[in-house]
Amino acid sequence: MDSDLRSTTDAWGVQHRWIDADDVPHRVSEDTVRRLRDVIGVPPDDLEQRAPLVTRPGRDLGLGAAVVTCEDGTRWELDGPLPDDMPLGYHRVRAGDGPERLLVVSPGRCWLPDERTWGWAVQLYGAGSAASWGIGDLGDLRTLREWTEREGGGFLLVNPLHAVAPTLPLEASPYLPATRRFRNPVYLRVAEVPGHSAADVDADAVRRTAQSHLVDRDATWELKRAALHRAHQRSGGAEGDPDFSTWRAERGPALEEFATWSALAEEHGPDWHTWPVGLRRPDGEDVADFRRTHEEQVGFHAWLQWQLDVQLRAATGDLTVIQDLPIGVSGGGADAWAWQEGLAQGITVGAPPDALNTLGQDWGSPPMLPWRLRLADYAPFIQSVRSTISGAGGLRIDHVMGLFRLWWIPEGAGATEGAYVRYPSDDLLDIVALESHRARAVVVGEDLGTVEPHVPEALSSRGVLSYKVLWFEEDDPEKWPVEALATVTTHDLPTVAGLWTGTDAEDQMAATGMPEEDVRSGREDLLERLSRSGLSSQATPAEAVDAAYRELSRAPSLLLSLSLEDAVLEERRPNVPGTVERANWRLRLPVAVDELGDVPSVQRLVRVVTEAMSGGTA
Template sequence: MVGTAEVIGQEVDAWGVQHVWLDADDEPHRAAAATVDRLHEIIGSPPEDLEQRAPIVTRRGRSLSVGRVRVTCEDGTEHELDGRIPDDFPLGYHRLQEDSGADRRLIVSPGRCWLPDRPSWGWAVQLYGALSGASWGIGDLGDLRTLRSWTEQEGGGFLLVNPLHAVAPSAPLEPSPYLPATRRFRNPLYLRVPDVPGHRADDVDAQQVHDLNERSRIERDAVWEVKLAALRAAFERRTACHDDDFISWRAAQGQALEEFATWCALAEHHGPDWHRWPAELRRPGSAAIDAFRREHEQEVGFHAWLQWQVDVQLREATGDLTVIQDLPIGVSGGGADAWAWQDVLAQGVTVGAPPDALNSLGQDWGSPPLVPWRLQEAEYEPFIESVRRTIAGAGGLRIDHVMGLFRLWWIPEDEDATAGAYVRYPSDDLLDIVALESHRAHAVVVGEDLGTVEPGVPQALAERSILSYKVLWFEDDDPAEWPAAALGTVTTHDLPTVAGLWTGSDAIDQLAATDMAPDDVHDGRRELLSRLRRDGLTSDASPAAAVEAAYRQLARAPSMLLSLSLEDAVLEERRPNVPGSLERDNWSIPLPVRVDALGESPEVGRLVRLMAERRSHAPDDAPDDASAEPGSVRTSGTP
């Protein structure tokens, strides 16, 4: 199960549990024996013949671990191979049959992700907060279309958006984009309802919609109540289940969509956590589920139809621009994917991060992990579907906590994050699958490699043309020294905005929202300020001048992609999320400037001009070491 990264002296056992691990200061730590024993019990033992049944993930020109075999390719063509993958063999997901009768999946990867042929800049967008005058209390796919058009007009090459994945369809809605119910389907809360076929203006109270748009925070439950009623009316009016286009699209999505739509209907009846449903409904393939689906055919059809509408609007919103979508590290344990893949996910454990300098108690992210050997037994399908469906229709992928493809910090139930241990994953296979999906979709891939990154990981990512993630607040080096094969930015959704850092309001927010020690907060602020002042920024400078100084530094980076935060551009002092906060409106802060007025903002205009100046001095083509394949910035179409 051990992947590319070096695990020298770190004692990985047959279950993939890493007994010894190194922290950010290269200090060794040993997992508690009780934790190791418990993880062994949770992971269990794979079947003895797994090695003979597990997928073979390989590349053209490589030797096979088996002798003479027959391969049936995706397109139905058949080939006989004798110990080696030919240099011109089709890429993709094939079936391999041995003379013994064994049948297994053969995955042939290009080994490198697709990359655009020239550098570009773009905006990092928390879509829920990017409202316009036409929004219904939350930024939506119509607003994304506005942002895309404006970005193209100003010479930008991409947008980087928060995860758009679906949550349970009943109140209270999960606010965190990083704890979705699924990584395969998207949140209909982002639909621009007036653009949905069948909608009528008198389906909603115009004053109620206006009031939602004027609130000081995003109130998802109130927004969903209004949108849901209007969407149901449109669905019933259009008799959508008899719409030929919808029927064709639904059939093409296969069993995955039917299971998700069924889960949504069940969640409305029985609550968002499948563990608490009646026992006969806890298995997606049971007779009781089939009966429920027949009895509630309209409801299941409605939730499938919502996904069709999201798919149509997303493709219209992205157009030909690259929209880099975020792949969360996991899903809610009670959600749709956990229900569908309950035999592949570990029960009684969640993932997070060990204690470090920023958080002495560690972190628990609340998601159950995939069991490595069970993932192999499932022919990697849960991972493949999550990557493919997140990329679909957008042209880019940011993998949150990319270290999770190498190892994850497992925390046993009823324990805090300090009582966890690392479990290793088959990273070579997972990375090559990412490369194959990137190649098929012509999608650029960014790996969020912040925090403690073990030896071997940067090399493994670079070998596959997965862009590194460089953040000004974390980097000691001047941006001019950053690598070309990277996405460079000033801050992230979990870190201070420039204005909040500069005025000190972010430190006040942190102290009010968390139990962090004041000295730790102020020490952290001083460290970030030292980076901001590299070019001589004086203490009497305005927040606008501080933002410009930060992005002048960023503009020096030779990185393939440069990401500009919309919060910084409009001088927002509040960051979207304060990790570890006890009571705060995380993921609910609207931008103070409407997206249809961004072009009129002088502060925004300064950053756009900075990027234009950078572009005028940049080479026409990407550096040789950053490009795997030539290609335009965005190619439309499904993977």
């Protein structure tokens, strides 16, 4: 069936038929197909002569005699398969009189850890302390890392830390950033920034923000932005530190472009489509003029990224911190401004109806056009993967099926009226493997939802860890694969306490238009999985958490992920998919990060998992 479906893909990459999560076949409407074809357009005739070659040592390029210029400047003359000792990396190749093109030589498999371990899944914005001004920051991440190391854990899995527009209101969703290449300065620990003075801060305002019931990004950013700007000026600005000057030069045009976009956003708003016409292209003369006349402002935003780089590396230390790569970016943001010719205008990506949301989902991000991504030498993808891995040692690819196909929704259509569009998955996966190899970073693919049968094998062959969730799996955890990250729940699914008490179902019905029957049925399915361990219907939420993680610990998977929300018996999930009115991405942990180790339910959960993994019983 899988190969039959792929055979229905047309020359534009549009798949005309698809199978939903209940194995029900569907046919895409002719109107949707026509609209998607119009957006995709027709690639140039010489695409296959100009597009990158992504391969591995030992494989034949199919070019005949060719000259490869490697990254380090060495030259290789080839005629046949690549030698086994061919350097891995991003090279240039030319055959005869043909055009020079990118040659990516990949190891074909991602780096993998040697030992099985456990770690925490953290929504960093909600994991704060008295020192972090109302939002969890990189200082709190350092605290979590040090505590995890003391308890014997081996990793942290954090929400996306990517930057949003530096304007109010700040985008709350970590999965709709302005860029996937740079980080959000709202996560800076201001007190640890060079040049900061306590006199710069309104202590009462900080206290009010910290005491807010929900994470108030806008109030926090106003306080932090003012204090950070004064620290930047006090430290000498763009020319004040030779280390910063060196770092900035090494980051090159990409950093300057992002810093310029940030300054422009502060002047003209967060969506580049609404800017004066002369500023809508990053290579325009008006943009160059703006950069010259706003040198201090542009330098400030570059300096913020330096501070983020310094603090992130201090926060992660030697522990693996798996950072999340969102499936896309805001259409008005920095990356969309930089690569606007490669975006599918008038299209957003999402998901058809499935177990997460029976109404389907629209995530609001414009997709890259597959053939334009190839002509861009995969630069948007390479830079996003490399930047997200940087300084942390791990990568979780959100909706990893998007490397194979994405659900495209035409403007004005509902989430159910889309179609799948194919992507060059073999190339993209080999690029991920190369970046993983270079950074010695473990890679996890979030393969939940509607997954084609060939996807698990393709991921496994590259060493991309699968994502096994107790709430979804029919198989006994003992039968789960070794090469996987195993967890009970995710940020989009019920916490154990919320499921057990029924408050999550009430929350979901209040926040969505899902029929009560669907919500109740979904809860019963999850309760059945939780009760397989013999848990009494009279058990407390704490006992339900213990039972869930005792079941999880039976999995042989390399990484076991423990939710901080479950550890503190939180009943609310961080996000209810498909909703905007609910306080998604704003919920705080009810316990400060520097007090987590003293909470009985947290202590119990660590003991349950560590003893189960070592063969004992809790």
